[in-house]
Amino acid sequence: MNKKRFTINEDRSLFPEKNAEGKIDIDLSSHKYLKLWQGPQHPGITGNMSLELTVLGDEVMDCETHVGYLHRGFEKLMERRKYIQCFPIVCRVAVPEPDFNEYCFASAMEELAGIEVPEMAQWLRTLVLEMSRLQSYLMWIGGQSGAFGSGIIGQWSIYLRDLVLDRFEELTGGRVYHMYQLPGGVRGLLPDGFKQRMEETLLTIEKFMDDIDKVMFNNAVFKKRSVGMGYIDPSWVNKFGITGPNARAAGIPLDVRKDYPYLKYPELDFDVVVGKDSDIYTRADIRRKDLLLSVDLIRQIFAKMPEKGDIKAKTPNVLHWKVPKGETYSRAECTRGEYGYYMVSDGTEYPRRINVRGPSYTHAVALLEKMIINTNIADVAGLMVSLHTYPPEIER
Amino acid sequence: MKDIIDRIKTKYTISEVVEQRKNLSFVTVSKEQAISIITFLRDIEGFKHLVLLTAADWIENDKFQLTYLLNNPTEKIDLGVRVFISRENASMESAHHLWEQVATYQRELKEMFGIDFPDSPGVDKPFILEGWEDIPPYRRDFDTKQYSEDTYFPRPGRESNDPAEYMKKKLYPNE
Numbered sequence: 280m281n282k283k284r285f286t287i288n289e290d291r292s293l294f295p296e297k298n299a300e301g302k303i304d305i306d307l308s309s310h311k312y313l314k315l316w317q318g319p320q321h322p323g324i325t326g327n328m329s330l331e332l333t334v335l336g337d338e339v340m341d342c343e344t345h346v347g348y349l350h351r352g353f354e355k356l357m358e359r360r361k362y363i364q365c366f367p368i369v370c371r372v373a374v375p376e377p378d379f380n381e382y383c384f385a386s387a388m389e390e391l392a393g394i395e396v397p398e399m400a401q402w403l404r405t406l407v408l409e410m411s412r413l414q415s416y417l418m419w420i421g422g423q424s425g426a427f428g429s430g431i432i433g434q435w436s437i438y439l440r441d442l443v444l445d446r447f448e449e450l451t452g453g454r455v456y457h458m459y460q461l462p463g464g465v466r467g468l469l470p471d472g473f474k475q476r477m478e479e480t481l482l483t484i485e486k487f488m489d490d491i492d493k494v495m496f497n498n499a500v501f502k503k504r505s506v507g508m509g510y511i512d513p514s515w516v517n518k519f520g521i522t523g524p525n526a527r528a529a530g531i532p533l534d535v536r537k538d539y540p541y542l543k544y545p546e547l548d549f550d551v552v553v554g555k556d557s558d559i560y561t562r563a564d565i566r567r568k569d570l571l572l573s574v575d576l577i578r579q580i581f582a583k584m585p586e587k588g589d590i591k592a593k594t595p596n597v598l599h600w601k602v603p604k605g606e607t608y609s610r611a612e613c614t615r616g617e618y619g620y621y622m623v624s625d626g627t628e629y630p631r632r633i634n635v636r637g638p639s640y641t642h643a644v645a646l647l648e649k650m651i652i653n654t655n656i657a658d659v660a661g662l663m664v665s666l667h668t669y670p671p672e673i674e675r
Numbered sequence: 676m677k678d679i680i681d682r683i684k685t686k687y688t689i690s691e692v693v694e695q696r697k698n699l700s701f702v703t704v705s706k707e708q709a710i711s712i713i714t715f716l717r718d719i720e721g722f723k724h725l726v727l728l729t730a731a732d733w734i735e736n737d738k739f740q741l742t743y744l745l746n747n748p749t750e751k752i753d754l755g756v757r758v759f760i761s762r763e764n765a766s767m768e769s770a771h772h773l774w775e776q777v778a779t780y781q782r783e784l785k786e787m788f789g790i791d792f793p794d795s796p797g798v799d800k801p802f803i804l805e806g807w808e809d810i811p812p813y814r815r816d817f818d819t820k821q822y823s824e825d826t827y828f829p830r831p832g833r834e835s836n837d838p839a840e841y842m843k844k845k846l847y848p849n850e
Contacts, residue, residue: 347803355813359820364838390696517723517748519775538751539698598843607695608726608744608753621744623731632731641776649775674803 294335305333305341312340317659319348328643328670330663334656342651344644350674357633362388362462363597365630369620370456372635373669375418378411379613380635381460383620386541387609388462391602391624392594399588400464405543406580407450407459408611409573413484414443415614416570419667423563424495426661427504432495439487442480449473462600464591474581481574488571496564505559509650509662513557519649520641523616524565525666529557535612547579559665566614566667601628608636615639615667637672644673676700676752679720687712691757701742701755709758710768713743717773721747722754725773728780730788734815737762739790743770760790769795787813 295303295311305312318329327349333341353372357365369384370377382404389396396404417440421433444454449470451457459466495501513529515521526533534551536544552568554561594600604626610619616638625631647666654662680692680702691703704712716722722745731740736759743756760767769792771778781792782802789811792798801807810817843850 347801347805350803352812352819355817355819358815361839364842515775517774520725533748538748598839598846605693605695606701606742606755608699608755610726617726619726621727621729621742623740632729634727634729636727640779644779645775 294338303340307333311335315656317656319345328668328673330647330651330659332651332656332659337656339651339654339656339659342648344648346644346670346673349671353675354633354635357630359629361598361628362600362602362630365633366458366461367456369635370458371671372675373613373618373637373672374455375415375669376411376613376618377456378407378460379611379618380620381458382408382542382611383609383618384622384633385460385462386611387607387620387622388602389592390607390609391605391622392462392600393603394463394592394594396464397589397592399468399585400590400592401542402580402584403465403469403590404460405547406577406584407457407465408542409576409580410443410447412614413570413573413577414440414447416566416573417443417484419566419614419664420491420495420570422664423661424501426664427501429495429498429501432491435487435490439480439484442483446473446477446480449476461591462597463594464589466590468587468590477577477581481577484574485571488567491567496560496567502560504658504661505563505665507556507558507560508658509559509562509654509665511557511646511650515646519646521616521646522638522641523612523614523667524562524569525616525642525646527552528554528562528565530555533616535610535617539610541611543580543583546583547576549576549579559661562665562667569614599628601626602630610636613638615642615669635672635675637669637675639666639668639670639672642666643668643670676754679716679752679754682720683712683715686715698752699755700753701757703757703759706758706760706767709741709743709756710770710773713745713756713770714773716745716754716756721749724748725777726753728770728777728784730784730790730813732762732788732813732815733759734762739765739788741767741784741790765790767792769793769798771795787811789814 297303313334315332315334316329317332319327329345331343331345332339353368356368369380372380417436420436424432447457448454451459511525511529513531516526516529516531522533530553532551532553537551549572552565554565602624604624606623608619608621610617619636621634622630623632651659683689687708689702689704693701724746726744726746728743733740738759739762741758745754767790769781778796781795782798784790785798786802786804
């Protein structure tokens with residue numbers, strides 16, 4: 280496979296020269312340039328944010344990210360809610376990955392209150408987080424392939440995501456938002472026959488991933504459009520705050536599950552998936568391997584978790600719970616990187632300040648605005664999805 | 676972590692140290708020394724990753740708390756650098772030259788808390804809110820309920836409950 284870095288319009292003589300800051304002076308009245316808005320109605324999974332593109336021909340010369348189409352003021356709302364009332368709010372910060380929000384919020388609260396979560400609850404939380412990862416990746420496959428013209432793959436993967444959501448419905452009663460994790464533990468044990476039904480779902484997903492290998496990763500169109508495209512230099516990782524698969528594809532093994540072990544991850548056997556070419560194809564490949572790793576981890580969890588046990592630690596009455604004064608930061612590895620909650624308590628029944636650290640905050644604004652320059656407009660959507668961004672995290 | 680804090684203390688003044696857990700501590704520093712300390716931590720102590728930059732409003736003390744949460748990916752430790760600044764004409768030196776994403780954080784803080792970061796690129800441009808004319812909405816004195824009552828027309832026939840009272844009635848009817 281040709282690993283040459285992808286460039287378009289190699290003859291630069293028709294393009295304006297860059298100024299001292301490395302940018303070009305855009306004069307819209309010259310009629311050479313066109314302002315083009317991508318979004319916020321873009322049907323891909325990166326919807327609800329828009330990119331103000333300045334294009335010359337079909338090449339992007341300048342880009343500005345616009346967010347705010349989905350701002351619901353979660354962080355402010357939480358300051359006016361008791362801690363327990365925040366649980367229906369936090370899960371809505373990232374639609375496809377509500378469980379990471381629940382976990383980070385609950386664990387920050389438990390740390391401040393000095394509550395030890397029972398072992399069984401820890402296993403169930405680990406399970407729910409991995410199931411959440413699985414369905415989020417399945418949704419991403421649809422977005423990535425759709426952005427490069429293979430819409431049918433999205434239909435398959437959304438069907439499989441629905442199978443995972445069926446399991447979520449059995450376990451938690453909710454499909455998209457679960458509110459399964461509570462301070463001190465979780466809401467319930469596994470229903471009868473859950474493991475077997477989950478295993479059937481996992482087998483279906485594995486079979487699907489074989490198909491994905493053929494129709495997506497060995498597809499000439501997908502390869503031509505993704506290999507060498509959207510390069511992230513490893514030196515940008517700290518400079519831009521890149522985490523998760525976007526950093527791992529650049530060869531930097533960042534994974535909160537390994538680096539800052541939480542829940543039952545230290546008892547599970549897995550290696551961090553790392554790539555080296557750091558292009559769209561490598562990032563897609565990392566996510567595919569991560570998805571299969573989740574399948575493996577769910578099996579390991581089932582094999583190692585006890586059948587029964589306490590699922591909730593004793594806590595004060597949640598309506599009158601005064602969390603001790605202090606501040607902390609709790610993190611977890613979601614599909615896009617480091618997810619974290621910074622919680623400040625003033626010792627009252629209401630949080631003083633909650634700040635959600637979503638990986639998209641860094642990936643979708645500063646990084647995307649840099650990467651998108653000199654990209655063909657047809658590749659913009661594919662590039663956005665390859666960073667796996669969710670706008671609601673930017674404008675919590 | 677203690678060694679790092681001791682090394683900072685040899686060069687700068689730290690007014691408070693809180694060890695939250697083994698790999699997470701918070702230090703409170705002065706507004707004047709903050710950016711210098713953060714630069715020292717990034718360049719000398721290996722805190723190369725900025726996890727987040729955020730603010731908390733301590734309206735009763737007339738202060739904003741800015742928290743720069745730094746991470747050392749090699750040692751796998753976090754250090755939160757806290758700076759208290761006055762709420763009146765709140766302003767802080769910009770750190771956009773240290774990490775690329777800081778300009779976005781500062782733009783948000785300007786909009787949501789009204790904290791100014793002079794010289795930060797695009798800090799005055801609206802980020803999330805458009806055409807906002809009220810006080811910055813994440814300040815404690817901004818009344819969300821009043822705002823929504825004033826802004827949005829109440830729908831007739833809609834019952835509204837105080838969430839805390841409603842849940843209490845549901846869960847503990849006899850209390």
